[in-house]
Amino acid sequence: MKKYLFGAAALLLLPLSVQAGEILPNLYARVYCESRAMGMTDEQARIQAVDESYITTGDPMTVTVNGTKTTTDVVAAARTVVKRCPQYF
Numbered sequence: 001m002k003k004y005l006f007g008a009a010a011l012l013l014l015p016l017s018v019q020a021g022e023i024l025p026n027l028y029a030r031v032y033c034e035s036r037a038m039g040m041t042d043e044q045a046r047i048q049a050v051d052e053s054y055i056t057t058g059d060p061m062t063v064t065v066n067g068t069k070t071t072t073d074v075v076a077a078a079r080t081v082v083k084r085c086p087q088y089f
Helices: 002-012 025-037 042-053 072-084
Strands: 062-065 068-071
Touching (some): 025 042, 025 072
Antiparallel strands (some): 062 068
16 A cells, blocks of 8 residues: 555646646546546546645645655645546556
8 A cells, every 4th residue: 555655646646836726636536536547648647636636725744755855735645646546556
């Protein structure tokens, strides 16, 4: 499970750190899983999910997962995706 979580979190890392904001984990997971089910590639689904779930309000806390610094919203989104559609990992 840790391997999948770390991999999923790594997939979410996009150039968002410059802006203040956060990813809504449940919305991200829903959009990602539905996009993959429609035939999008992993990268296309991630882009679509970030576009639809990223809000410019909020400032999530920073955490370290397996030695990599990330934010709590990214960790929550990765966990939710793994639970919602594990077949893509």
